[in-house]
Amino acid sequence: MATGRTHRPATRSRGIPEATVARLPLYLRALTALSERSVPTVSSEELAAAAGVNSAKLRKDFSYLGSYGTRGVGYDVEYLVYQISRELGLTQDWPIVMVGIGNLGAALANYGGFASRGFRVAALIDADPAMVGKPVAGIAVQHIDDLEKIIEENGVSIGVIATPAGAAQQVCDRLVAAGVTSILNFAPTVLSVPDGVDVRKVDLSIELQILAFHEQRKAGEEPGVGEAVVPQTAAVRGAAAPAAGGPKGPDGDLPAVMPA
Amino acid sequence: MATGRTHRPATRSRGIPEATVARLPLYLRALTALSERSVPTVSSEELAAAAGVNSAKLRKDFSYLGSYGTRGVGYDVEYLVYQISRELGLTQDWPIVMVGIGNLGAALANYGGFASRGFRVAALIDADPAMVGKPVAGIAVQHIDDLEKIIEENGVSIGVIATPAGAAQQVCDRLVAAGVTSILNFAPTVLSVPDGVDVRKVDLSIELQILAFHEQRKAGEEPGVGEAVVPQTAAVRGAAAPAAGGPKGPDGDLPAVMPA
């Protein structure tokens, strides 16, 4: 429709909400599965269920991409796979470097989902001379001295940091200086980067702590809504959960020193 | 990021915003570092910088916990460490089980940040008989047949899934049936769980895809900076968009199928 030209609120010409961007990979994964089963079309309801979101949100998300559906029918799976891939920039090949090939780094390098779908591990880099040359996931580990050269020669703009926390900022600085503008950080530390550089972090321990918060809350709310957050509720199943070391009594009292 | 939205939003007198909860571990980490350096107090400004947020947000976050600061001075480090630990439920010991001890699972088990700070790996579980009995991170791997028994005997309420995608839902169901109410999922699949069970997911490939989106955008709008491997997918953006024909058969782009 020459008519089409999705009217965009003058204020935002090309802005897809961040929350929507974060869900596109989810839709893409669900769509890819459908595609492999040769399903030709899906409704927003079905796709939403497969992606674990509600259908209104999905339709709103897709509306930012354009009008890719057919009213009364649904969405063409193949077409949508392509459009989302393109929107995410996955129709091109992104070379990435991974720095820090310890337990976690090696596991990530071997992780299938990494290499697939638009990403290619251009180099594995470590500071330990003993690691250099060793093949991990079929790629020989290179020394960090060559980091800048590797990045430049491969045109890398995305880096993954899986070093110990103490080395992360230093590695980050070198990556950025060498031209990397997107970083996925697995080290449990805050990275500071100049404007224009994106950092996303994955911290296992933080995720667990968030779960613990909710878990604690569940244990405490069985009865009516009493009051206070009541610590020491331990076991959930009538099992032998450790009595826990929280000897603290009521709310907010002694600054007892906790173990680090 | 957050999952497990399915919560009874009912009368929550003691409601700490989810976004705040997600930042508490960040503050805790920064505070712990200060504590180790024997720093007695911090201002919201300093602590915010260390945690990578702005100070207004930090103060607002802390205001949900109570008035733990001193006007004109700042916050007592030790005291705050304790209060946040308690709020997060880290003053007790959470036994966790990890299912799926492949590359990633083994790496996670070895990951230091896991065991520290309130969590204890009660068991490593795998379906592969060849893995059973092998020590990983100092713990002998147990067979999944014993999953229910292990969970009950240890009073486990938090489980970590690091299996292949295909096995994840099945493992999840068994965990939940056995009494687990919080799950950290590393498998690239959507888990469905009953109400009252929290799921958080970590998906490496999704994080990379989000970075690729922003990376692509940068390449399209800025003139210079390193675009060794960056074609001009951006052209599609600015020029075509949903301008051509109808919703379908637009820019003459082929629905290229992406690899799984």
Add this chain to the structure above:
DNA sequence: CGATGTGAAGTGGTTCACAGCA
């Protein structure tokens, strides 16, 4: 004074509900 704690304003995201179209 100086930094916290917090109403109030602002922003972004979700949900509703229905108009519009195949």
Add this chain to the structure above:
DNA sequence: TGCTGTGAACCACTTCACATCG
């Protein structure tokens, strides 16, 4: 008829700005 696409209401979180108090 059925499902998409979307304005509008709603809600959660962030930021501002300043009263408050050690």
